[in-house]
Amino acid sequence: MTRHWRFIPLALFVALVGAMVWRLATPPDTQVASQLTGQRVPVFNLPAAVPGKRGLSSRDLTGGAGPRLVNIFASWCVPCATEAGVLAELKRRGVKIDGIAIRDREEDLQAFLARHGDPFDRIGADDQSEVQIALGSSGVPESFIVDRAGVIRAQHIGPIAAADIPAILTQVEAAR
Amino acid sequence: MIAEAGLAALWLAAGLAAFQLILSLIAFRGRTEAVAAMRPVAVVQGLLTFIAFTALLLVFARTDLSVALVVANSHSAKPFIYKVAAAWGNHEGSMLMWVTILAASGAWMALFSRRAGERTLTAALGAQAALALGFFTFLLVASNPFARVFPAPLDGQGFNPLLQDPGLAFHPPTLYLGYVGLSVAFSLAVGAMLSGEVDSRLARAMRPWVLGAWVLLTIGITAGSYWAYYELGWGGWWFWDPVENASLMPWLAATALLHSLNVLAARGALKAWTMMLAVIAFSMSMVGTFLVRSGILTSVHSFAIDPQRGAFLLALLAIYVGAALTLFAVRAPALREGAPFELISRETGLVINNLILAVILGTVFVGTLYPLLVEAVSGAKLSVGAPYFNLVAGPLTLMLALLVGVGPLLSWRRETRPILKKLLVPALFGATALVTTIILAPHINWLPRLGISVATYLAPAALVPLVGRNPLRIPLPTWGMAIAHFGMAVALAGAAANAAFTVETLAVVKPGERVNVGPWLVQFEQVQPVAGENWVGIEGQLAASRGTGEIRLNPRTHYYWAPPAETNEAAIETFWNGQLYTVIGKPDSGGGWQLRLWWKPFVTLIWTGGLLIGLGGAIALLGRLPLRFRRSRRGANDWRRA
Numbered sequence: 001m002t003r004h005w006r007f008i009p010l011a012l013f014v015a016l017v018g019a020m021v022w023r024l025a026t027p028p029d030t031q032v033a034s035q036l037t038g039q040r041v042p043v044f045n046l047p048a049a050v051p052g053k054r055g056l057s058s059r060d061l062t063g064g065a066g067p068r069l070v071n072i073f074a075s076w077c078v079p080c081a082t083e084a085g086v087l088a089e090l091k092r093r094g095v096k097i098d099g100i101a102i103r104d105r106e107e108d109l110q111a112f113l114a115r116h117g118d119p120f121d122r123i124g125a126d127d128q129s130e131v132q133i134a135l136g137s138s139g140v141p142e143s144f145i146v147d148r149a150g151v152i153r154a155q156h157i158g159p160i161a162a163a164d165i166p167a168i169l170t171q172v173e174a175a176r
Numbered sequence: 177m178i179a180e181a182g183l184a185a186l187w188l189a190a191g192l193a194a195f196q197l198i199l200s201l202i203a204f205r206g207r208t209e210a211v212a213a214m215r216p217v218a219v220v221q222g223l224l225t226f227i228a229f230t231a232l233l234l235v236f237a238r239t240d241l242s243v244a245l246v247v248a249n250s251h252s253a254k255p256f257i258y259k260v261a262a263a264w265g266n267h268e269g270s271m272l273m274w275v276t277i278l279a280a281s282g283a284w285m286a287l288f289s290r291r292a293g294e295r296t297l298t299a300a301l302g303a304q305a306a307l308a309l310g311f312f313t314f315l316l317v318a319s320n321p322f323a324r325v326f327p328a329p330l331d332g333q334g335f336n337p338l339l340q341d342p343g344l345a346f347h348p349p350t351l352y353l354g355y356v357g358l359s360v361a362f363s364l365a366v367g368a369m370l371s372g373e374v375d376s377r378l379a380r381a382m383r384p385w386v387l388g389a390w391v392l393l394t395i396g397i398t399a400g401s402y403w404a405y406y407e408l409g410w411g412g413w414w415f416w417d418p419v420e421n422a423s424l425m426p427w428l429a430a431t432a433l434l435h436s437l438n439v440l441a442a443r444g445a446l447k448a449w450t451m452m453l454a455v456i457a458f459s460m461s462m463v464g465t466f467l468v469r470s471g472i473l474t475s476v477h478s479f480a481i482d483p484q485r486g487a488f489l490l491a492l493l494a495i496y497v498g499a500a501l502t503l504f505a506v507r508a509p510a511l512r513e514g515a516p517f518e519l520i521s522r523e524t525g526l527v528i529n530n531l532i533l534a535v536i537l538g539t540v541f542v543g544t545l546y547p548l549l550v551e552a553v554s555g556a557k558l559s560v561g562a563p564y565f566n567l568v569a570g571p572l573t574l575m576l577a578l579l580v581g582v583g584p585l586l587s588w589r590r591e592t593r594p595i596l597k598k599l600l601v602p603a604l605f606g607a608t609a610l611v612t613t614i615i616l617a618p619h620i621n622w623l624p625r626l627g628i629s630v631a632t633y634l635a636p637a638a639l640v641p642l643v644g645r646n647p648l649r650i651p652l653p654t655w656g657m658a659i660a661h662f663g664m665a666v667a668l669a670g671a672a673a674n675a676a677f678t679v680e681t682l683a684v685v686k687p688g689e690r691v692n693v694g695p696w697l698v699q700f701e702q703v704q705p706v707a708g709e710n711w712v713g714i715e716g717q718l719a720a721s722r723g724t725g726e727i728r729l730n731p732r733t734h735y736y737w738a739p740p741a742e743t744n745e746a747a748i749e750t751f752w753n754g755q756l757y758t759v760i761g762k763p764d765s766g767g768g769w770q771l772r773l774w775w776k777p778f779v780t781l782i783w784t785g786g787l788l789i790g791l792g793g794a795i796a797l798l799g800r801l802p803l804r805f806r807r808s809r810r811g812a813n814d815w816r817r818a
Contacts, residue, residue, distance in 0.1 A: 006508040009452065010501040013459075016545070017494045019552045020466075024486050 035136070041070075041150050042134040046124025049101040050109055056098050056124030062150030067175035069095050069168070070144045071120070072132055074102045075112035077140040083159035084116035090165065091119040095172050099123040102132055102140055143168075147175035179243050179322040182231025186272075186322075189224035189279060190312035192217050193305045200302025204295065204370070211294065214301050215286045221308065222283025229276040232321055236263040242328040245269065245321050251332040254340070261345035267485070268321035270348060274465070275311045277356040281385075282308060285360050291381035292364060293373040300360075300367030307359055310492045318488050343403035351396035351423055355461035357389030358430060362458035365451045366500055369507045374451060376514075379441035382454065384800050386437060390430045391793035397423050398786030409744035409759045411774045413674070413782055416565045421544040422464030425537060429457035432533040435526050442588060444514025445523060449530065451511070452504060459497040460537075466493050467544075518590040525583035532576045539568045570623050577630045577668055580661050581637030598640050606633025613676075620676040627672025634665035652799025660792025667785025673778035684768040694775030695722040696756060698729075703760070703769060711736045713745075716760035716769065720749070731760040755779050 045057040061068060071087060073080040091097055099120040101109055109123075126132055135144065136155070145154040145168070153175040160168060196217045203210035235243050237260055239252050249269075250262045264273045282304040289297065315321065364382050368374045400423065405413045414420065433453040439446045466489045517523035543560045550556055581602060585595040609632035613625050638661035642650060679694035687702045701717040713734040719726050729747040736743070749756045754777035761770030 006448075006505045009456075010498070010505050013497055013501055017490065017498070019545070019549055020490055022552050023548055024490060 036144075036152050037154055039152055041144075041146055041152060042131070044124075044131045044134065046100065046126055046131060049099075049104060049123040049125035050106060050113065053120070054122045056100060056122045058150065060098070060122060061146045064148045065096070066146050066148040066150070067096070067153070067172050068146050069097045069172065070100060070135075070146055071097055071141060072100045072102060072135070072137050072143070073141045074104050075108040076104070077102075079159040080141045081112070081116050083141050084119075086160050086162055086165065087119040088117045089162070090160070090168060093165075093169060095169070096121060100126050100131060102126050102129055145171050145175050178231050178234050178238075179240065179324065182228040182235075183320070183322040185224045185228040185231065186312065186316060189221045189228065190309065190316060192221040192224065193279075193309040193312055196221065196305035197302055197309060200298055200305060203298045204302065211298055214298065218286035218301055218305070219283045221305075222279045225276045225279035225308075229272055232263050232269060232272055233260060235322075236260055236269075239332065241330075241332060242324050242326070244323045244325045247325055247329055247332050249332070253331075257342075258340045258345065264348060264352075265344070268315070268319040270352070271311065271315055271319055272321050273349065274352055274356060275308065275315060277353055278304075278311060278359055279308050281356060281360050282363075285363070285385075289360075289364075289381055289385075292368065292378050293371060293375075295371035296364065296367040296373045296378060296381075298367070299370040300363040303363035303366040304359065307363065307496060310496065314485075314488050314492060318485050341403070341407065343399060343407065347396060347400050347403060350392050350399065354389045354391075354393030354396055354430075355426060355458075355465065357385055357392065358426060358458040358461050360385040361389070361433065361454040362500065365454035366503060369451055369503050372507070372510065374440075374447045374511050376441045376444050379437045379450070383434075383437050383441060384797060386430055386434050386454075386457075387793055387797040387800065390427070390434055391790050391797060393423070393427045393430060394786060394790040394793060397427055398783050398790065401786070402783045406746060406748060409746045411678075411680070411746075411757055411759075411772070411776070413671075413779070416543070416560075416562050418544050419468050421540050422460075422467045425540055425544075426457055426460040426464060428533055428537040428540065429453060429460050432530045432537070433457050435529050435533075439523055439526050440514075443517065443523060445517065446527070446530075447511040447513060448504075448508045451508075453530075455497070455500045455504060456537075459493075459500070462493050462497065466490060515589065517588070520586070520591045522583065522586040522588050522591070525579065525586050528579060529576065529583060532572055532579075536569050536572050536576075539572070540565065543568075566623070570627075573668070574623075574626055574630050577634050577664060580664060581634050581640070584641045584657060584661070598643075599637055602633045602635075602637035602640065605636055606630060608632070617676065624672040624676035627668055628676065631665045631669035631672060634668065635662060638662040638665055653796040656792045656794070656796025656799060658792070659795060660789045663785045663788025663790075663792055665785070666781050666788055667783075670778050670781025670783075670785055674776055674782065677777040678779075679775045681771075681773045683771050683773075684764055685771055686766075686768045691771065691773065693756075693773040694777075696720050696773075696775055697722070698758070698771075698773055700769070700771060703763075706732060708734070714760070716758075716771070718747070718758055718771075720756060720758075727756075729756070729758045731758045733760060750780060753777055 041058050041061050043058045045059075046055045048055040056070075061070070069090065071083075073083070087097060097119045099122070101123055104125065104127075113120075124131070135152075137144075137157075139157075141159050143156040143160060144152050145156075147153050154171045156164070156168070196214055199210045199214045199217060203214065232245075235246055236250055237256070239250055239254075239259060240246055241252075245266060245268050246262075249266045250259055254262070263269045282301065285297075285304065286301055292300065361382050364378060364385075368378045400420070401413050404415065404420075405411070433450065436446050436450045436453055440450045466486075543564055546560050547558055550558060581599055582595070585598055587593075606629045610625070610629040613620065613628055617625075638658055641654060642658050677694075681691055681693040683691045685691055685700040687700060690697055690699045692698075698718050698720045701719060704715050704717065706713050706715045711734040713732050715730050715732045718729040718731070720729060721727070727749055729749055731747040732745040734743045734745055735741075744759050744761075747758045754775060757774040757776055759772040761772060763769050
């Protein structure tokens with residue numbers, strides 16, 4: 001031991017460099033994963049938000065229809081308007097999207113969809129934020145990726161940006 | 177043309193660094209004619225690097241928009257001083273500044289540092305050249321500051337108003353001078369381990385460099401702390417942020433080195449330990465630069481993350497530190513320890529000082545890198561915060577402060593006099609403070625309470641070495657030591673008083689309402705819109721009073737539009753016994769405004785103490801310098817004969 005103490009600083013330094021090399025090779029993932037991922041969606045049944053389009057219930061998500069992207073949005077939400085183009089692009093790439101409209105009015109919602117596009121297969125009206133809270137969402141917009149069995153596989157907080165498209169597509173693929 | 181001249185100077189300097197390295201290898205094998213050639217090579221290399229840096233300053237001063245770096249970091253409408261400061265306020269420019277200081281240190285060492293043995297100096301100049309060569313390569317390959325853009329844009333993009341602050345213009349260069357000044361200690365240690373001449377001559381050659389670097393680090397850290405305090409509007413003076421820690425770690429290592437060098441200079445002891453510290457001190461500087469520049473740790477100081485540059489810097493770090501530590505492992509057993517000393521002696525005091533500083537350094541180091549290590553091993557993410565650092569570093573600092581009073585009174589080798597008697601009065605001071613705080617302020621935490629007591633003891637204790645001596649005959653280094661130790665007491669008192677007695681009030685108030693904070697009654701009169709050159713804002717108008725008189729404070733929120741940003745401009749009023757610190761926040765829907773008010777008793781002592789520590793170091797350095805020149809002339813003759 002007494003003869004080997006002199007190697008201790010070198011050994012510690014080598015370990016440190018190892019950790020730093022690892023960190024450079026795998027850049028830090030700053031996403032904080034939601035505790036809700038891995039859980040089944042709560043049971044709910046929302047009425048239709050606009051005429052001519054069905055409402056959304058948890059059965060629509062658990063019945064083997066997935067993977068689906070559930071987007072929580074509102075016509076009064078400015079970031080949702082900027083997100084609409086990205087959702088349209090996701091739909092074009094084959095992602096099935098459902099919407100939950102939070103505390104919205106039918107005519108406002110129709111105007112919003114007419115102006116910013118309508119990527120949604122179904123839209124449920126959540127007038128008291130009940131389902132939003134049950135899903136563990138605290139704001140608009142948020143998106144959940146739900147697999148065939150109705151298990152939430154990922155939560156995206158805030159608007160999906162164009163730069164997030166590859167990550168979202170990977171998550172949808174992983175949920176298949 | 178200027179940019180090309182700068183780039184050419186940089187290439188030439190890199191070539192000379194390579195040449196100097198080769199020369200030192202030849203010289204170290206006994207070819208003395210190579211020794212004579214090394215000195216001019218080092219000097220010209222320093223000059224060329226200086227020319228390159230001057231070229232960079234010129235293109236920034238003229239806002240030459242055909243240079244990519246200027247486009248990215250400057251703007252024609254910036255105030256002139258910030259145009260120049262923008263030269264080092266970015267990655268490439270700051271690295272060029274780093275290399276400039278490195279090469280200038282090498283030139284200075286070649287010209288004046290003759291105290292060390294010749295073989296040591298030869299090897300040290302080689303080591304310095306190797307350091308410079310690596311960073312020249314880094315600049316030229318991965319971060320060319322002189323790259324052109326074509327076509328040149330109409331104006332620059334760097335008009336970030338948040339970075340227009342005198343603190344930010346001068347805080348980095350001061351720290352860099354300190355960091356890189358430690359490179360000479362590193363090179364001298366490497367040289368001495370190669371030549372085997374680890375002795376008191378080496379310690380005397382190294383000491384002014386370490387002192388100078390340490391003074392600059394002290395001032396840089398103190399200034400950075402005050403800047404964060406007034407600019408961020410959080411009311412705190414130290415956040416244990418990774419980038420702050422990156423500057424604290426070299427300082428701790430340099431502080432330990434400074435003290436162990438005295439043992440080596442006076443007694444020829446602690447050889448292996450001192451060499452280790454000299455290697456560690458500069459290694460910490462490089463680790464700090466790497467951490468800051470690679471973005472490897474999450475920090476409030478956000479710099480652009482560039483994996484390629486990070487990998488390059490890490491490779492340099494691994495080569496230099498790895499080589500020095502390997503050399504240490506190989507050579508350490510051959511270092512014969514110097515004169516023996518007894519248990520109660522100044523040597524023992526300095527060993528304990530070094531041990532405590534080393535443990536604090538280890539604590540900060542582990543705390544800073546712990547999240548990285550844990551994630552590497554187990555994948556778990558966590559964050560280490562102030563509670564850990566305060567809990568570990570706090571008691572250690574108090575222990576150190578207690579012993580700082582004792583150490584300077586001990587004599588070398590063996591102490592037989594009853595020196596503790598001299599500390600009777602300081603000890604009484606400390607005990608009185610302890611009893612007083614227990615009676616008058618029974619509810620404060622034990623750590624700040626002990627801090628106040630220890631500081632009250634240390635302030636007179638630090639001056640004991642001066643007592644009973646003719647002030648004119650006391651050597652300057654002794655003056656410096658006493659002032660620096662006194663500064664430590666002052667800073668400790670400030671930190672402890674701030675921790676113990678700060679009163680914070682967070683309130684939502686409507687115009688006309690009053691709130692209390694400590695002894696102050698603050699009336700919120702109204703808010704007014706205000707506008708500046710590139711911002712609009714709101715200004716709160718406060719009238720504060722404690723008994724008599726009234727002072728007015730105007731905290732503001734600024735909203736900048738290019739780029740969009742919001743800053744809190746705290747209004748701070750300084751008194752002899754503390755600072756009143758006010759920040760205005762957001763309005764609520766009912767016409768109220770968030771106000772954050774702090775009364776911080778004696779908080780300014782923290783930075784006063786920091787500056788006193790730096791001043792002490794500067795005085796000690798002055799005391800070492802004349803001696804230095806006298807000896808270096810003799811050394812110069814030795815050189816010529818060789």
